[in-house]
Amino acid sequence: MKEPLPMHRESILPNVLAGDATRATELPMDSDAFAGFYERSARPLWAYLARVSGDPALADDLMQESFVRFLGASNPGDGEVAGRRYLFRIATNLLRDHWRRPRQSSIEEISEEFFAATANSAPSDLLAPAMALMRPRERQLLWLAHAEGYSHREIAEITGLGSASIRLLLFRARRRIASLLRQQSSTHQRLP
Amino acid sequence: MMLKPCSREKEVAELLRRGQWPSACPPELRAHLSACRSCGDIALVTEAFQHARSEAVGTARIATPGMLWWRAQLHRRNAAVERIGKPILGAQIFALAINLFIVVAFLAYQARHGLRWLSWLEQLPQAYSLHLDNLSQSALLNPGWSFMVLIPVTATLALLGGVVVYLASERQ
Numbered sequence: 001m002k003e004p005l006p007m008h009r010e011s012i013l014p015n016v017l018a019g020d021a022t023r024a025t026e027l028p029m030d031s032d033a034f035a036g037f038y039e040r041s042a043r044p045l046w047a048y049l050a051r052v053s054g055d056p057a058l059a060d061d062l063m064q065e066s067f068v069r070f071l072g073a074s075n076p077g078d079g080e081v082a083g084r085r086y087l088f089r090i091a092t093n094l095l096r097d098h099w100r101r102p103r104q105s106s107i108e109e110i111s112e113e114f115f116a117a118t119a120n121s122a123p124s125d126l127l128a129p130a131m132a133l134m135r136p137r138e139r140q141l142l143w144l145a146h147a148e149g150y151s152h153r154e155i156a157e158i159t160g161l162g163s164a165s166i167r168l169l170l171f172r173a174r175r176r177i178a179s180l181l182r183q184q185s186s187t188h189q190r191l192p
Numbered sequence: 193m194m195l196k197p198c199s200r201e202k203e204v205a206e207l208l209r210r211g212q213w214p215s216a217c218p219p220e221l222r223a224h225l226s227a228c229r230s231c232g233d234i235a236l237v238t239e240a241f242q243h244a245r246s247e248a249v250g251t252a253r254i255a256t257p258g259m260l261w262w263r264a265q266l267h268r269r270n271a272a273v274e275r276i277g278k279p280i281l282g283a284q285i286f287a288l289a290i291n292l293f294i295v296v297a298f299l300a301y302q303a304r305h306g307l308r309w310l311s312w313l314e315q316l317p318q319a320y321s322l323h324l325d326n327l328s329q330s331a332l333l334n335p336g337w338s339f340m341v342l343i344p345v346t347a348t349l350a351l352l353g354g355v356v357v358y359l360a361s362e363r364q
């Protein structure tokens with residue numbers, strides 16, 4: 001990945017005023033570097049957003065918005081690993097903003113894809129029903145720790161929570177979802 | 193709930209992270225897992241999440257990077273234009289405030305001096321016909337219509353007109 005180009009206000013203004021807006025729209029990496037980064041990061045990010053939110057259509061929107069904001073950031077981090085962590089941080093904030101907004105009031109506003117995805121995931125996947133019973137923050141922590149393999153310190157950086165509290169929150173969330181998974185597993189085994 | 197970390201948690205987590213679970217798991221660690229709830233939870237949860245991740249990654253619908261690149265450039269350009277627009281807006285507000293101040297000062301001045309030009313206006317149709325030469329003559333002769341008043345009024349109107357035209361063209 002290329003080094004991010006520095007962007008200062010003083011360097012933007014004269015160019016824009018002179019009618020040359022090219023420098024003002026310079027992004028932290030070139031298009032080829034971005035294409036490679038996108039190829040490696042888009043699918044894991046979509047998986048995170050889709051499984052934590054439970055809404056694939058929402059994941060589509062938030063993933064695109066995350067990448068646009070990532071490209072708009074003046075310092076998205078050095079290297080691919082830091083860049084990806086920064087990307088997950090943006091996505092986590094976008095999810096939090098989405099959950100803070102008032103919920104959809106009309107069933108017409110919910111896309112058909114949402115129902116299709118929920119219906120498809122139920123019979124084959126034991127994790128989806130268990131995830132649905134978890135709190136949003138627990139889902140985020142569990143996914144980041146167990147699907148993405150981030151350390152407590154990295155999760156703290158992504159979520160903005162204290163590093164010390166991650167350990168306890170994650171321990172509680174893991175214990176709870178493990179119980180739910182065991183319950184579901186035994187229920188499935190009992191069914192003919 | 194008590195937080196009781198097991199000393200073998202890291203070992204279990206490492207095997208899972210490397211994808212060597214359960215193939216490379218030694219028998220004594222397997223035996224430990226059946227007895228240790230903490231390690232058992234880690235193994236169960238990590239396996240479930242890794243499976244869910246690989247499934248979700250396979251079904252991900254992603255847009256083309258070119259489209260996002262274009263959107264990001266547009267976003268950045270709009271942000272730059274907005275940034276340089278702020279001082280212009282400040283200048284517009286300042287100009288408007290100056291003009292308003294002049295108008296208010298003029299009105300206050302006229303109110304203090306009894307609005308003599310209003311009485312002159314009432315007398316105008318009776319006394320003079322509306323010819324330009326008569327008008328300029330009367331303005332020079334009447335003490336309420338001195339150049340000291342006419343010039344600021346004209347300048348204010350011109351400035352206000354300029355500001356209105358500029359604001360209208362900005363909106364378009």
